[in-house]
Amino acid sequence: MARLRRTPPDDLAHDARALYEKITAGPRGRFMVDPDGGLAGPFNAMLLSPPVGDPLQELGAAVRYRSSLSDRARELAVLVVAGHENSAFERQAHEPIARELGFTGDQLKALRDGEPLALDDPAERAVLAVTRALVARKDLDDAEYAALGERELFELTTLVGYYTTLALQLRVFRV
Structure with a gap:
């Protein structure tokens, strides 16, 4: 059972409402709003x-939409x-995206x-190996x-840290 109530946008304080508007206006927004207007998932x-949530969601947007990966x-x-984190929400959110990109069942x-x-692609094999090492050992x-360029490695370690943080929050708040 969820521990955190989804607050309808009209009940949010000004700074939370501004963050809500920012999240829902972006590319993730259409997937993260429930029928009552509350935000789903980690958002x-x-x-x-909002002072912590806004930079966190900005980091997520950078990792998802502006990295070189x-x-x-x-x-x-x-x-x-x-x-690795047994995050059902993240699997549910990202497996359909992966299917659209050609990943099989x-x-x-x-x-x-x-x-x-x-995996046929050597770059994807490297990402898989490095990511599995990062989640298992927290080091390389x-x-x-x-196996990767330094820019890709920086972006990948950031992605792993971001999604690990989300998995923790999703677990604690029982999303």
């Missing part, structure tokens, strides 16, 4: 503290984190369960570090 909790690499990494199951996964050996 509802962000309204509790390919769409497939990004979704691959998100689903590795979701599987068997590949999604492997990501969900942490099973071996054969020299070969894993060298």
Whole structure:
């Protein structure tokens, strides 16, 4: 059972309402609003503290829409984190995106369960290996570090940290 009530937008304080408007106006907004107008998923909790919630959602937008990682690499990494953290919400939100990008049901199951996964693209194989190392050990050996460019590695470690944070919040607030 959810611990956090979804607040309709008309009941929000001014700063929370401004953040609500920012989230719902962006590309994620159409997916995150319930029938009563409340925010679903991790975004509802962000309204509790707009000074912290706004930069957090901005980080998420940067990771999702402005990084150099390919769409497939990004979704691959998100689903590795979701599987490792057992985050049903993130799986539910990102598996359809991954399907649209060509991931098969068997590949999604492997990501969900942490099973071996054969990928044709060498860059995707590197993202998979590095992300699995990051969630398992919270560090990389020299070969894993060298598998990606430094920009991609920075963006990937940021993505892993962001989605791990969301998984924690989703778990604590029982979303």
